[in-house]
Amino acid sequence: MRNSTVWLLLAWLALALVPWYAAPWSAGLLSLFDGAAMAPETRAVATPALGQLSWLGRWWLLPLLLCALWPVLRRTPNAMLLAGAGGLFFLALQGLLIGLNGWTYTAFNTLFGPLDGQFGLGWGGALYALAMLGLLTQGLARRGLLQGDAFAVWTVGFIVSLIVVFILYPLGHILLSAFEASGDSGALLAFWARLSQNSIWSLDCLAGGRSCGSAWNSLLLALLSGLSSTLLGLAFALLVVRTAMPGRRALRMLTVLPIVTPPFVVGLALILLLGRSGSITQWLAMLFDIPASRWIYGLPGIWLAQTLSFTPVAFLVMVGVVQGVSPALEEAAQTL
Structure with missing residues (x-):
């Protein structure tokens, strides 16, 4: 009470x-x-x-x-x-x-x-x-x-x-706002008009245009990020499980840090390092006369940020997979 x-x-x-x-x-x-x-x-x-x-x-x-x-x-x-x-x-x-x-x-x-x-x-x-x-x-x-x-x-x-x-x-508020009627059209018609916009589904990049729609850009980014993070996670998992590399325990501990770190920290760190005024960008411009650009704000920069964010997750998954594979099967595969 x-x-x-x-x-x-x-x-x-x-x-x-x-x-x-x-x-x-x-x-x-x-x-x-x-x-x-x-x-x-x-x-x-x-x-x-x-x-x-x-x-x-x-x-x-x-x-x-x-x-x-x-x-x-x-x-x-x-x-x-x-x-x-x-x-x-x-x-x-x-x-x-x-x-x-x-x-x-x-x-x-x-x-x-x-x-x-x-x-x-x-x-x-x-x-x-x-x-x-x-x-x-x-x-x-x-x-x-x-x-x-x-x-x-x-x-x-x-x-x-x-x-x-x-x-x-x-x-929920954002999703419901997609059904808000505009003018005399109903909610479903307004939702379909917003969903079928050319800026979402355009394929102009295949015909020499400037860019494709945001849906295709997101799909491309997902495929690239998934492939790169999986390959890097597999590589690190093989290093930790199948080699005697020094510092394996430290590497396993470091892989947890990006998971508990807020996602915006990775993006902010990349901007401070590789942005137009970033420290690495200024250093490259001073030593090698490489001009500063805005590439970090496009697909390469987002791809890099997504890869760094999801590689630890892929590593934790692939470590379990590699540990579950018998070394005898790997030796038998090498002899074939």
Whole structure:
């Protein structure tokens, strides 16, 4: 019960004391206790959710209040589970349907009437979401998920929430934007028009044109990167497994570094080394009078970056393959 009490206190703290929307720092927490004296534009941002509901009439925040009230009245695992899931659902729903200028979809203006809109979520909304996630995971843990380990369930739920918010939601928003109708055309026609653009599927490079479409360029890059990274991974795997090369353990450890390194680090390092103002480019220009160029920003540079990024992955796969092949089979193959 102690953990659920902490999450409930956090939820009510977010609803009653913390600015619900993204408030400017000049508003200050002290001004929240004098809501009537605040300027209207400051009050609309800096007021907690309870003040938004009572003073400003933002009725769509009422389900969030009810979800935080239910576990207070019923302290059962099912109540905490449903309250946490409901709080997260209604928080996401009102955020998606009501934007800065009112309803996100104009059809709701006819059904429910126009709204003044709302700002982005601030610390109050973030703390409320964290509290509802805690109640949800607490209810799941009490129902026996992951052997009732509340911390493990909360950790898994927190990681899943981060993936949904920062990866799945942006990707879904981008994919759905491809179906947005333009003019009088429907959603499917608009999607087909965007998908069949000449800039994607053009084969002008085969007929003397400047370049092919982005789809064919991506396919070519994938084939080249896959081939080069596989060959390099196989070569390093043979060196580590089939030779007595010194430093094999160090090489095995170094191959893990590009995997845990963010991908942009490889690209940034190549630009700083081989770009027009890169150190290696300037050194070659000074010693061998090789002029600087922008080749690193084209297919060769992207191919090099992809090869460096995926060679460690290919190495880890090929090491297992080479270790699984019996040396006797290799000796028999050499005698043929």
